[in-house]
Amino acid sequence: xxxxxxxxxxxxxxxxxxxxxxxxxxxxxxxxxxxxxxxxxxxxxxxxxxxxxxxxxxxxxxxxxxxxxxxxxxxx
Numbered sequence: 001x002x003x004x005x006x007x008x009x010x011x012x013x014x015x016x017x018x019x020x021x022x023x024x025x026x027x028x029x030x031x032x033x034x035x036x037x038x039x040x041x042x043x044x045x046x047x048x049x050x051x052x053x054x055x056x057x058x059x060x061x062x063x064x065x066x067x068x069x070x071x072x073x074x075x076x
């Protein structure tokens with residue numbers, strides 16, 4: 001199972017099956033990553049650049065992201 005959380009600029013991807021639960025994400029950026037809340041990711045609680053930086057610190061690769069792009073043609 002993979003979970004996705006979008007803030008409009010990026011989509012945060014979490015793959016729980018490869019997460020090693022190091023805790024780096026919620027210790028460093030608890031306003032975004034809080035395992036005591038549902039959902040545990042609040043993608044709107046920090047600036048996109050800060051979130052991207054924190055995702056880059058994930059040792060297991062369970063957290064990743066992609067930039068959202070407008071793929072819809074005008075008028076559709």
